[in-house]
Amino acid sequence: MTDETADPKSIPQGVVERLPHYLNALLHLRREGVQTVSSARLSTLAEVNAAQIRRDLTYFGSFGKRGVGYDVAMLIDRIQRILGSDHAHRIAILGAGNLGSAIASYDGLRARGFTVAGLFDNDPRRIGQRVADLIVRDVRDLPRLVAEQGIRFGVIAVPPESAQEAADRLCEAGIRVILNYSPAYVSVPPDVTIHNTDPVRELLHTLYYLSRTEDVAVHS
Amino acid sequence: MTDETADPKSIPQGVVERLPHYLNALLHLRREGVQTVSSARLSTLAEVNAAQIRRDLTYFGSFGKRGVGYDVAMLIDRIQRILGSDHAHRIAILGAGNLGSAIASYDGLRARGFTVAGLFDNDPRRIGQRVADLIVRDVRDLPRLVAEQGIRFGVIAVPPESAQEAADRLCEAGIRVILNYSPAYVSVPPDVTIHNTDPVRELLHTLYYLSRTEDVAVHS
DNA sequence: TAGATTGTTAATCGATTAACAATC
DNA sequence: TAGATTGTTAATCGATTAACAATC
Secondary structure, eight states: OOGGGSOGGGSOHHHHHHHHHHHHHHHHHHHTTOOEEOHHHHHHHHTSOHHHHHHHHHTTOOOEETTTEEEHHHHHHHHHHHHTOSSOEEEEEEOOSHHHHHHHTOHHHHHTTEEEEEEEESOTTTTTOEETTEEOEEGGGHHHHHHHHTOOEEEEOSOGGGHHHHHHHHHHHTOSEEEEOSSSOOOOOTTSEEEEOOHHHHHHHHHHHHHHHHHHHHHO | OOGGGSOGGGSOHHHHHHHHHHHHHHHHHHHTTOOEEOHHHHHHHHTSOHHHHHHHHHTTOOOOBTTTBEEHHHHHHHHHHHHTOSSOEEEEEEOOSHHHHHHHTOHHHHHTTEEEEEEEESOTTTTTOEETTEEOEEGGGHHHHHHHHTOOEEEEOSOGGGHHHHHHHHHHHTOSEEEEOSSSOOOOOTTSEEEEOOHHHHHHHHHHHHHHHHHHHHHO
């Protein structure tokens, strides 16, 4: 029963980053009706070395049967528990533009244990509008909702020039973890965790490989 | 002049992943009017060890002045050249829903050397609609546009159930690199590079840290 | 029992960092 | 010259992988 109590400091970041990939692959397998999977099969789906998958899992316990493999449903359950996505986490999204709306209406959220507790904006033209099955709320209601529902998770999906203001609002409201989708630098108090994502940073990284591929194409 | 001709195989992936962060920080500094920056200063902005920044840059050449630091404008230029973002790369986006629209109307794209050559959809209700300064096109026009403009870069921003079809269309049209924003597994011919991103995978990763933080909060 | 596949060790590989001589 | 900061080496650290005994 000490499975999930491993010292977080001792878990390599790479492991934590790969777990969602395993989960993705396992959910896919379950939809296909697969009940048991070997690390080799999982390896091709998740594009991770089979030995590494087994190694990664041992950080949290031993979930497989030698000679048989892993029970898909059981492993899904374990990984979800490790990631904390087994019980619904309520999130607040700031910004009801295209990006915020895309995140709010994304089916995969619910499938992975997230609930959008509120989608907020400060533009009167957007407040009251319907996005997926949500009504856009006034950002001034944020503190109340966070307090009432004990929301700890916030997403910044506003234009870069408003990102710091959005972060301030989230922190004041009592949010514990912020995922920032804007490219702006924002600062938060030390007790708040912030992760920055930028959809285009990803493109730039990919671009590097593109330009190398092109070189090869030109020379061949 | 052999600066950017390093064997791509010899560049650690981590280096390529950090370059866009440096670029982000440098663009920020340039906006602030800063002309020279030390690796120490860059270190705090990009949240990367100063020694590592210097190390990373030496893979491509030596761009700094001892005792002085790096010229901001020059380093921006160098990194852009390394990443291949110094000349406009045209991209085609499949899917004009919220996610596709968010990407298409994202200012940061232009700032980093990307041009959205076309935003495509197969829904007649969306075709012809305006998104940012673009008109949504019929996906059947994709092959023609790709051929005419020599587009090599495609983005999948469609619902997961249509992702494979979108990938097939992009490959047939002659796209070389695909960035897949849907959570679906798609397969492509070996000569096409595909990168998978999923905005929620990022959330899951963050969630792991959240649940640890909560533990601490509970115990303290 | 024979075949399969895990859990785990030990070896390899690569990335990070501290330290400092070079040099602006 | 003195101070600062790079470029680069060498040491450390950590992650990946192959291999195989354990065992289903």
